[in-house]
Structures are given as structure tokens and as C-alpha cells.
Amino acid sequence: MAPLTNSKVPKSTTMHSKVVIIGSGPAGHTAAVYLARANLNPVLFEGFMANGFAAGGQLTTTTDVENYPGFPSGILGPELMDKFREQSIRFGTQIITETVSKIDLSARPFRYWRESQEHEEPETSDTIIIATGASAKRLGLKGEVTYWQSGISACAVCDGAVPIFRNQPLAVIGGGDSAAEEATYLTKYGSHVYVLVRRSELRASKIMAKRLMNNPKITILWNTVATECQGDGDLLNNLRIKNVTTGEERDLPVRGLFYAIGHEPATALVRSQLQTDPDGYIITVPGTTQTSVKGVFAAGDVQDKRYRQAITSAGSGCMAALEAERLIAEEEEGIEED
Template identity: 60%
Template sequence: MGTTGEVELERMRVATCIVGSGPAAHTAAIYTARAELKPILFEGWMANGIAPGGQLTTTTDVENFPGFPQGIMGMDLTEKFKEQSLRFGTRVFTETVVRMDLSVRPFRLYTDTKQVDADTVIIATGAVAKRLDFPGGGEGEDGFWNKGISACAVCDGAAPIFRNRPLAVIGGGDSAMEEANFLTKYGSKVYIIHRRDAFRASKIMQKRALDNPKIEVIWNAEVLKASGNERGLLSGLDLRNTVTGEASVLEVFGLFFAIGHEPATKFLEGQLELDTDGYIVTKPGTTQTSIPGVFAAGDVQDKKWRQAITAAGTGCMAALEAEHFLQEIGAQEGKYSSLL
């Protein structure tokens, strides 16, 4: 039995271990379980500050996931993912993987109570949208998160509360330009709030935004506070000019953070190849990482699309690639199902 300090760890031996709790992780679990690989899945416990289920648990109505024509609550959707994984025999543990050793085979993964030896690993730990901290910007009774404030225009921009209303995007990179242009389909006007006097976005993305008649840029500005209306929805922002200190109030009914995402890869401690933003690098057209037998799916390796449905697709890919890898190394059915 392995130990960490004085804590004796339960040791497990599996063919496939999945780390994550969103659509990528559970799709991988469903496919590997149906392939009789007897996977285990660590869904984490408030890993990266988010409940099991990932970013979907921080959203309300999900209207763009196929199969739910009336929409579905984000938390309800993640529960259905988990139910389907369990139905096919996935063992799910509400524990956070705190470290891995990918230099040995089988690979070793550690939680506070377990050591898992796995022939293949699927990492689907996601990425967390960065938010700004100001009064009214968060969750809870006094916050307007999911009540007018979001970090995904593509996910939420078409919601009725945003249609034909003034909206705002915070950011200065390509994502901010793209989200602002996207929101002009729905909002009456879109403001880009940027704390500096120049964007860092590419010239072509800047031009698209600046040439759009429905977009107005508020330069050298920061949000001090978000306020709401009698319905409990966002209705305005208190701004401050970062150069002059002048205060102003901006009437908007939607605010979208576009200041980047933080991929959940720190626990890997540099064992896999990452890009400059910390995302896991995968071989184009696959979920294969820099270490054979380790696969990455979902937002932890996708900085472009970041949608539940694309994450699910890569979860499927990772499962099929893991199964193929096990076949290549001569894995036998049932060989990895027992505890050591």
C-alpha cells in the first residue's frame, strides 16, 4: 500500500482513469465503460473552485445542447451525464486528483485517500473563465452572475433577457472582439470596456469590431460596481476612468467577461507539453498528448471553441483512442478490474 506522510492510501489498478467531471469526462466514461474497460472517474471536490460537473454547474439554462429542445438547467444536465456514466458501470469518486506520476508505467495518480495505477489516463479537467471581482459581479443574493453577467457570449448571448438591449463586453483581446461582434446579433448596442487606450487583439479582429456600427469602445475604463433592477437582473454598471478618475454610469442589461480562461493543468507539474497559455497540447486531429497513453479532452486542451458539445466530442475521441492504445499494448479483457 502506498503512503503519503502517515496516511495509508487505498491502491487501485485500472485500465483507464478519467480525471474531470464535465461533458468530456463523462462522455469518455460512457464510451470506455461500454467497451468494458471498467473505468474509474475522479470528479473532484470543488476543484478549481467549481462543484463536480464543471462550468455547466455555474450556468442556468442550457439551450444549445442537442436533445433538449426546451433547454435544461446546467446542473441538471451534468447530473444526467453522471447518471449515464454510472449506468454503464463507471466508478465515480468525489475526490480531487492532487498529483500524477506520468514517468512510470502504469501511470500513478494520487488523491488524498487513493493511489491509482492506470494504463491509460484521460485528462478532462477543463478551464475556468477568469472573472473580475467587484460588488455585484459574483454569485449569491447580491450578485448578478447568471442574472445578466456571463463569461460566454456564445452560450448565453441569445437569451431573451439580452435581446434588443444594450450589452457590454470586458476585454481587449481577440476573444473580446469576437464576443462583441457576436453579441451585435442580439443586443441593440454593444460596448467594449477596456482598461487601457489600445487593444491587444490582432489588427484584423480590432478592425472588425471598430468597423461595426453597433459597437462602441469605452477606453481607459474599469467596472467598480454592478447594479440591478426590480426583477433582480443586471441593469447598470458604475465605471471609473483609469486616467482621469471620472465616474460614470452605463446602462446595460448584459455584461460578458472576455478576459481569458485558466486551464486546470497546474497539478500536472509540467509533465505534459503545454502551450504558452497552459493548455495541454494534443496532436492535431487527436486527443493524444506528449506522453503515449495519456489523452486530453475538453476545454483543458481546447482554447477556441469551449462548448459543452465540442467537449463531449473530444471525450468520445479520447475514449476510442484509449481503447485502441490498450489493444496495442496487449491489454486483456477483465485484466484491470480488481483492486490490489
């Protein structure tokens, strides 16, 4: 995705902003659109391969996106993010293609450093929106890179209805509630779903485990791991699997493989300064995007471990923008009154 702008402030200048957005997925750009239209001149750091993703986040690694409203024929993930970016720029967002590598949330205005300016004076902002996202955990199997988004996915809700998976045998890796939910969902589209569980029991809750084991379209392969993803060079068509108890290896012909082994939120930048849950997701005040530090808001997958959809990320980006705008207005009015 070619940058439309790469705005940089001269190193001799210390930039101060009313609001800075860190992250360039649906949450970050939606926040930018709202804030720019409110004449708050937002600055958005889209990062340079931050967390292993190009600017635009996880959607830049997907193919067809068919569940985002407004695109009845679907749209490619990178194309969708290009449109988000163009809209942010149209309303005046300053987009900087650099990564924020350090941040100090101990006092306002908040201080932060770009990756290229760590040894210089920090830049500052009255409010910050963290929209750095999360990435699906992968196994690093042989052939995984070749068939990622060509038969391998980490989101059944996002990709399960794609034509290549319809009426085809599918596999899910994982033993928790997420795996149970993904496998059950995939039975709507696949001819059969195999669930590969490394252990001899499920980690899923009793009700989810029962639902999984009672579904005639699901077969659980206990004590089983995948060792290689195979295909014709274009699409996945086989998994090489191994029974960890007996050591036996065999082929499992499937046209789709879905990882359900968790996600890793990109919170290393702020984890020691904001309240997070045991998995590292930023905790927000229920019904808001306000974090444990006043003036810092979190939107998108970085604070959403349940839905993780582009549309819900965009919605929370809107919330964060409105809440930041309200805080700035209240504080400016308070200054005027004084």
C-alpha cells in the same frame, strides 16, 4: 447536485485500473460512457470542489443551456450534468467523489494519489484521460457574485441569445481578439454593445480591431474599467464605470456584462509533466487527444482554448475514449502474441 454514488476503495487496497478519467464535465463523462460500454471499467474522479467547481464543472454554474443538441426547450446546466452522470453510472463507470491531488506520469503504469491519501501507497492506471477543464477569469467586481449568470457571463456564444439580453444594451470587457469576437457576436441580439478597454488601444489583431471599430452597434470606451455591478437583486441593470485617465466615474445602463479576459486551464496537476502552450493548455497531437506522454490523453476545455463548448468537449471526450481503448487493445494483443 446530490451524488448518486461516492465509491471509495478501502485505504488498505491499492487500486489498479486500465483507464482513469480525471474530470467530470461533458468530456469526462462522455469518455466514461464510451469506455464503460467497451467493458473497460473506467474510474472517474469527479473531484470535490476541484478548481472551485462542484462535480460537473462549469455547467453546474450556468442556468439555461439552449445550444446542446437533444433538448429543444433547453435544459438547466446542473440538470444536464446530472444526466451525464446518470448515463456514466448506468453503464458501470466507477465514480469517485474525491480530487486527484498528485500524479506521476514518468512511467507506466501511471501513479496517482487522492487528496485524502497523499501519504499512502499510490493507485495506478495503464492510461489516463485528463478532462479537468478551464475556468473563466473573473475580475472580482463588487456585485459580481450576485449577478453571475443573472446578467454576467463569460461566454457570448453560450448565453448571448438568452431572452434577458435580447434588444438590450450589453457590455464586453476586454481588448483582445476574444473581446472583439464576443462583441461582434452580441450585436446579433443586443440593441447596442459597449466594449470597455482599459488601455487606449486594442490588443486585437488589425482585422478584428477594424471590424470592431467599424460596427455601428459597437461603442468602444477607451481607458475604461468597471468598478461595480448593480441591479435589482435579481438581474443586472447597470455598471459603474471609471475612466482610468481622468478618474471620472459614471453609470452605464446595461442588461448584460460579458467577460472576455481569458480562461485558466486546470492543468496545475500535470503542467510540469505534459507539454503545454504558454497559457497552460495541454498540447495534443493534431487531430487526436494524445498528449506528449504516451497513454495520457487530454479532452475538453483543458486542451481547447478556441471553442470551449459543451458539445465540442463531449466530442473530444469520445475521441479520448476511443484512442485509449485502441491503445489498450493493441498492447494487450502484443502481450498475447509474445
